[in-house]
Amino acid sequence: GAVVSQHPSWVICKSGTSVKIECRSLDFQATTMFWYRQFPKQSLMLMATSNEGSKATYEQGVEKDKFLINHASLTLSTLTVTSAHPEDSSFYICSARPINGETQYFGPGTRLLVL
Amino acid sequence: LAKTTQPISMDSYEGQEVNITCSHNNIATNDYITWYQQFPSQGPRFIIQGYKTKVTNEVASLFIPADRKSSTLSLPRVSLSDTAVYYCLVGASGNTGKLIFGQGTTLQVKP
Numbered sequence: 637g638a639v640v641s642q643h644p645s646w647v648i649c650k651s652g653t654s655v656k657i658e659c660r661s662l663d664f665q666a667t668t669m670f671w672y673r674q675f676p677k678q679s680l681m682l683m684a685t686s687n688e689g690s691k692a693t694y695e696q697g698v699e700k701d702k703f704l705i706n707h708a709s710l711t712l713s714t715l716t717v718t719s720a721h722p723e724d725s726s727f728y729i730c731s732a733r734p735i736n737g738e739t740q741y742f743g744p745g746t747r748l749l750v751l
Numbered sequence: 752l753a754k755t756t757q758p759i760s761m762d763s764y765e766g767q768e769v770n771i772t773c774s775h776n777n778i779a780t781n782d783y784i785t786w787y788q789q790f791p792s793q794g795p796r797f798i799i800q801g802y803k804t805k806v807t808n809e810v811a812s813l814f815i816p817a818d819r820k821s822s823t824l825s826l827p828r829v830s831l832s833d834t835a836v837y838y839c840l841v842g843a844s845g846n847t848g849k850l851i852f853g854q855g856t857t858l859q860v861k862p
Contacts, residue, residue: 638797640794642794668848670849670850672852679838679852679853679854679855680795680838680852681852682849682850682851682852685849727792729794729795731794731795731850733848738783738800738842738848739785739797739800740785740797740842740848740850741797742787742794742795742796742797743794744793744794745792745793745794747792
């Protein structure tokens with residue numbers, strides 16, 4: 637139980653294009669999902685909190701217009717990296733917390749490479 | 752959000768018990784303590800969670816003293832496959848439930 641999936645697992649795109657990453661909770665519902673970014677040899681950095689049916693809450697320093705988050709259902713949140721640049725290349729990880737649950741469960745991550 | 756401090760790295764040998772201690776001096780009353788394991792290029796994997804005293808599951812034990820200002824993750828009889836980064840996190844129930852990751856502890860298990 638408590639499985640979170642991400643799609644795609646890796647993506648290569650050209651600079652200036654947009655990339656959408658999906659995060660799904662497969663066997664539970666989640667009103668809250670989280671998006672993280674991780675650079676090599678570093679820890680996870682929280683980017684934003686995604687709430688079903690409402691606007692996402694972004695951490696300080698994260699551009700909301702560049703990283704668009706949509707949480708349209710209790711099992712799906714999407715992160716769109718708009719006008720991607722090479723510095724956006726990173727490992728993006730989502731997590732989901734079950735309704736009335738205390739534990740966050742993480743997805744396998746999406747490797748983004750912007751050329 | 753409570754800040755956590757844990758050793759940057761630890762070495763161990765196969766078959767030994769490994770204890771990783773995390774300090775969280777400003778833990779709030781409603782905060783849970785959660786430990787995750789992360790392998791390279793993978794998302795963190797939930798290991799164990801607790802609020803107070805001792806919690807045990809099939810892979811680890813978590814010891815939390817009465818003042819809850821620290822916690823110890825205990826891994827019995829580690830193997831080479833336990834080489835990973837271990838994160839201790841303190842997060843509030845309800846509210847946003849945000850988790851802020853620290854640097855974690857890189858555990859290297861040697862044969």
